[in-house]
Structures are given as structure tokens and as C-alpha cells.
Amino acid sequence: MGTPSDVRPDDPTTTPTGGRGRRAVLALMGLALFVIVLNNSALNVAIPTLMRDLDADLPTVQWIVDAYSVVFAGLLLIGGACADRWGRRRVTLSGLAVFAVASGASALADAAWQVVLTRVVLGVAAAFVMPGTLAVLLDEFTGRQRATAIAVWSGIASLGVAFGPVLGGLVVAAAGWSAVFWLNVPPALVVVGAGSLVVRESRDPARAPVEAVGGALSVLMIGGLVFAVIEFGASGRPDAAVVGAAVVAAAAAVGFAARQRHADRPLVPRGLVRDGPFLGASVSTMLLFFGLAGSLFVLTQRLQFRFGLSPVAAGLAVGPVALTVVVASVCSPVLARRTGPRVPVTVxxxxxxxxxxxxxxxxxxxxxxxxxxxxxxxxFGLAVPAATDVLVGRVPSDRAGAGAALNDTLQELGFALGVAVVGAVLHRAFVIAAGPGTDPAATLVSGSMDPGRASAAFDTAATAALSVAAAVVGVATLLAARWIPGRDRSTG
Known part of the structure; x- marks a missing residue:
């Protein structure tokens, strides 16, 4: 991807980094990524406590979770373009500083709408951090070292998703739901301080203007789609709000596609939408994150509502994901070198x-x-590093920020839609199983329904929701088998 030639020749930060320095850069960018991903996954285990303390129903909780992902996913393309134009280190560390401040504001909120608002700010900040972390690594590493760095980066992202509930459960039990947000502040500040000293600057030498119109359309497209799904799941009917949001999303999608065809510097580099390996890697990754996010949204509630576990116990129960993700992420690049990326991704x-x-x-x-x-x-640990390597490998080297942003956008879009769709299925299926007019949140939190009937209704709803998640990842498996290259095909 990027090389030292991506920056001004007189920039003192262009000095090649030694082996120890590269490891420090990898550690710092990994920690920054971990904080961003942790913000979502740790919050899941705090949902029951947050529902009680803030008197929030299930659709509101979905918005607390998805307000972050919707804005995050919508702005990632802009974030990557800004990193390429103004400097990947500068944009990444500035975004992380804002992220730390917004995390503190979230922890101090005393109403559900305030949490939704601060989560929006967190999503904006994260959109300028996540693509920069990968773009910095793409600039810093080459060859086999780059594949290993991507595997570590992907493993850290997976670890953040999986280990978040463990940390979340511990801090929620000790200090309540607000502690989930305080978790973000110390590591974010460490990365900002150390990163300004260790990470060298890089950017696209063309320094083209950022395509803001396309970025605005992407926010409307993603936001409208997720809003329509959440509201349809809450009401069970296509009312005016649902239809209006769907129309906005469709119109924005058409406008975004048209804009990208004619823009001088499109957010999505031209030709990628017709590139088979890119499509296979991007769509399968998006659907994989859909399944993971949706299933964790269901399971962190099931462990507490159905099995009666405390937040700590529920977080620890999700621990097997964290352990197996780490082991499999280490194995993924080794397997990809021997067999080609198709095997680890499809398997x-x-x-x-x-x-x-x-x-x-x-x-x-x-x-x-x-x-x-x-x-x-x-x-998850097997598939994500190999798929990420294929995806970023199809992007021109001077567009490292754009390539990282594309990868991150698709992951976050999958995350947002997973929570929205699987959460909507869980909500509607519980209402159907428990009886018309039943409020799932009130029933589960207050215990107003007979425990046996409530458990049976929740089991029925969870089965339906998890079946949807499984079917979606199954489709991703077929797509990857068709489009991801094997050992004898070029991955770019």
C-alpha cells in the first residue's frame, strides 16, 4: 500500500522505522483499534443494567447500540479520504482524542437520549480512527510482514468484539453501566501521547480534495436503512416512518452510485465493484460481522435473562470467543500462504x-x-485476516486510507445491520410468542410475566433470531467459495 514516498520528502517523520519501532507502531495501532471495537462489544453486556437505570425499551437500546455503528459506518469513507489527504497519523490521533472526550460524556449521561447523542459523537470520532490504524500499518509494513501485521490487526479487532463482554461484565458489576465508557479513556490517551512520538506521518502525494457529497450520501444511505429496519422491528408494520426511511436510503444509494461514477476522486476507487476477489472478500466480511454482532446482541441478553447470570458471569461466558479468535487469527496467515486465501475464509x-x-x-x-x-x-479468527488481506490488496497503493476505510465500512455496516435485523427478529418473535401487546423490555426486566412462560417465549425468539444470523453467514460462505482466489490465482 503506502510507502515513505507518500509524504513530503522534507518531512522528518519519513525516516524508515526499525524492527522494534514497527512493533511499537503495531502495538499502538492495535490498542487504538481495540478501544474502538471494545466500545460496542462491551456495551452489549451492560444492556439489562442500562435498561433498568435509564428506563429504556428494546428499540431504544438498539439505537443506543446502533447510533454508534450507523454514523461510524457512514463516515468511514470520509475518514479514510481525510487520512490520505491530511495525514494518517494526524487524523487517527486527533479522532482518538475526541473519542476519549466523548466517552467521558457518555459515562456522565443520565437519560437514554443523552447516551444516543454521545454515541453519535463517538461514531464520528471512530470513523476517523479506524481506517487510519490500518492505513498506518499498510504504509509501515511490506511483503510477508504486511500479511502478518494485517492478521494481528484483524485478530485485535476480533478480540475486541469477543473480549468486550468480559471486560464489560467486570466493570458493570463493579461500577454500573457508565463504567463501560470510562474503559475507553485511559488507553485512548496513551495511544495519543505515545503515537505522536512513535508513528511517522504518511499521506497520498496527490492530496486530492475529499469527496464530501459522496460521504453525506453514504450516511443517509446507511442511516436510513438501519432506521427502517429497527423501526419496522419495533412496530411490526411499514408505517410512514419506516417507508420514509427506506425511500431515503434507496434514493441515497442511487445518488451515491452515480456520484462515485462521476467524481474526480471517488471514495470507492473505480473498478472495485467489478473485481471478483474484492467483492468476495468485502461482502463475505460484511455478512460475517452481521452474524457475529447479531448473535452477541442476542446471547449477552440470553445469558442474563434466560440463565440468570450476572453481568460478570455473562461476560466471562463469552470468553471462549476471545480465546479461540486469538489462536485462529495466528493460524490464518500461515494457512493462507500454503493454500491461498480461499481455504481459511471459506472454512x-x-x-x-x-x-x-x-x-x-x-x-x-x-x-x-x-x-x-x-x-x-x-x-471468525480464521476468516477475517485472510479476507482483509485480499480486500486491501485490491486497492491502489496510494489509496491506503481509502482501502482501509472500505474494509472498515463494510465491517461496521455488517455490525449495524446485524444488531438491527437480528434485534428486530428477536423483538417481533418475542411479542408473537408471549402474546400481542407484550413489551419485551418491561417483561424481561421487571419479571411481570410468569418466569416459565417468559423463558419459553425468549427461547423461541432467540432461536428465530440466531437462525437468521446463521443463514446470513451461510450465504457468506457460498460467496467466498465462489469469489475468493485460491493458491493459483493472483490476489493483487
């Missing part, structure tokens, strides 16, 4: 599909849930 996706199917069909027993989570973590 990983197939393993995740199997784990979700186990949870959907036999997840009423705690040991089965733990086993299913371990299986999901293994597949």
Missing part, C-alpha cells in the same frame, strides 16, 4: 455458520452456548 465462515446453527437449535443449555461460542470464535 472459517463455514465453522461460524455451524456454531450459530448449534446455538439456534440447542442453545437452551449453558454448556451448549459455551461450545457454540468457542466454535464461532475459531471460524
Amino acid at each position: 472459517g465462515l463455514g465453522v461460524v455458520t455451524a456454531g450459530l446453527a448449534v446455538l439456534a437449535t440447542t442453545g437452551v443449555h449453558l454448556p451448549t452456548v459455551l461450545l457454540g461460542l468457542a466454535v464461532i470464535g475459531t471460524g
Whole structure:
């Protein structure tokens, strides 16, 4: 991707980094990424406590979770373009500083709408951090070292998703839901301080203007789509708000596609939408994050509502995902070098599909849930590093920020839609199983329904929701098998 020639020749930060320095850069960018990803996954385990303390219903909680992801996903392309234009280190560390401040504001909120608002600010800040972390690594590493760095980066992202509930459970039990946001502040400040000293600057030498119109259309497209899904799940009917949001999303999608065809410097480099390996890697990654985010949204609630676990116990119960993700992420680049990327991606996706199917069909027993989570973590760790390597490898070298942003956008879009769609299925299925007019949030939190009936209704709803997640990742497996290159095909 980027090289030292991407910056001004007289920039003192262009001095090549030594081996120890590269490891320090990798550690700092990994920690920055971990903070960004942790913000979502740790919040899941705090949902029951947050619902009680802020008197929030399930659709409101979905917006607390998704307000971050919607803005994050919508602005990532702009964030990557800004990093290429104004400097990847500068944009990344500035965004992380704002992220730390917004995290403190979230922790001090005393109403659900305030949390939604501060989560929007967090999403804006994160959109300028995440693509920069990968773009810095693409500039810093080459060859086999780059593949290893991408595997570590992907593993850290996966670890943040999986380990978040563990940390979240511990801090929620100790200090309440607001502690989930305080978690972000110390590591963010460490990266800002150390990164300004260790990370060298890089940028696109063309320094083209940022395509703001396309960025605005991407926010409307993603935001309208997720809003329509969440509101349809809450009401169960296509009312005016749902239809209006869907129309806005469709119109924005058409406008975005047209804009990208004619813009001088499109946010999505031309030709990628017709590139088979890119499509296979991007779509399968998006659908994988859809399945993971949706399933964790269901499972962190199931562990507490259905099995009666405390936030700490629920977080620890998700621990098998974190452990297996780390092990599998280490193995992924080794397997990809020997077999080509198709094998780790398709095998990983197939393993995740199997784990979700186990949870959907036999997840009423705690040991089965733990086993299913371990299986999901293994597949996730195998698939994501290899798919990410293929995706960023199809992007021109001077567009490192754009390539990283594309990868991150698709992951976050999958995350947002996973919570929205799977959460909507969970909500509607619970209402159908428990009886018309039932408020799932009030029923589960207050215990107003007979415990046996409530458990049966939640099991039915969770089975439906997890089945959707499994089916979506199953589709991703087929797409990857068709489009991801094998050992004998070029990955660019």
C-alpha cells in the first residue's frame, strides 16, 4: 500500500522505522483499534443494567447500540479520504482524542437520549480512527510482514468484539453501566501521547480534495436503512416512518452510485465493484460481522435473562470467543500462504455458520452456548485476516486510507445491520410468542410475566433470531467459495 514516498520528502517523520519501532507502531495501532471495537462489544453486556437505570425499551437500546455503528459506518469513507489527504497519523490521533472526550460524556449521561447523542459523537470520532490504524500499518509494513501485521490487526479487532463482554461484565458489576465508557479513556490517551512520538506521518502525494457529497450520501444511505429496519422491528408494520426511511436510503444509494461514477476522486476507487476477489472478500466480511454482532446482541441478553447470570458471569461466558479468535487469527496467515486465501475464509465462515446453527437449535443449555461460542470464535479468527488481506490488496497503493476505510465500512455496516435485523427478529418473535401487546423490555426486566412462560417465549425468539444470523453467514460462505482466489490465482 503506502510507502515513505507518500509524504513530503522534507518531512522528518519519513525516516524508515526499525524492527522494534514497527512493533511499537503495531502495538499502538492495535490498542487504538481495540478501544474502538471494545466500545460496542462491551456495551452489549451492560444492556439489562442500562435498561433498568435509564428506563429504556428494546428499540431504544438498539439505537443506543446502533447510533454508534450507523454514523461510524457512514463516515468511514470520509475518514479514510481525510487520512490520505491530511495525514494518517494526524487524523487517527486527533479522532482518538475526541473519542476519549466523548466517552467521558457518555459515562456522565443520565437519560437514554443523552447516551444516543454521545454515541453519535463517538461514531464520528471512530470513523476517523479506524481506517487510519490500518492505513498506518499498510504504509509501515511490506511483503510477508504486511500479511502478518494485517492478521494481528484483524485478530485485535476480533478480540475486541469477543473480549468486550468480559471486560464489560467486570466493570458493570463493579461500577454500573457508565463504567463501560470510562474503559475507553485511559488507553485512548496513551495511544495519543505515545503515537505522536512513535508513528511517522504518511499521506497520498496527490492530496486530492475529499469527496464530501459522496460521504453525506453514504450516511443517509446507511442511516436510513438501519432506521427502517429497527423501526419496522419495533412496530411490526411499514408505517410512514419506516417507508420514509427506506425511500431515503434507496434514493441515497442511487445518488451515491452515480456520484462515485462521476467524481474526480471517488471514495470507492473505480473498478472495485467489478473485481471478483474484492467483492468476495468485502461482502463475505460484511455478512460475517452481521452474524457475529447479531448473535452477541442476542446471547449477552440470553445469558442474563434466560440463565440468570450476572453481568460478570455473562461476560466471562463469552470468553471462549476471545480465546479461540486469538489462536485462529495466528493460524490464518500461515494457512493462507500454503493454500491461498480461499481455504481459511471459506472454512472459517463455514465453522461460524455451524456454531450459530448449534446455538439456534440447542442453545437452551449453558454448556451448549459455551461450545457454540468457542466454535464461532475459531471460524471468525480464521476468516477475517485472510479476507482483509485480499480486500486491501485490491486497492491502489496510494489509496491506503481509502482501502482501509472500505474494509472498515463494510465491517461496521455488517455490525449495524446485524444488531438491527437480528434485534428486530428477536423483538417481533418475542411479542408473537408471549402474546400481542407484550413489551419485551418491561417483561424481561421487571419479571411481570410468569418466569416459565417468559423463558419459553425468549427461547423461541432467540432461536428465530440466531437462525437468521446463521443463514446470513451461510450465504457468506457460498460467496467466498465462489469469489475468493485460491493458491493459483493472483490476489493483487
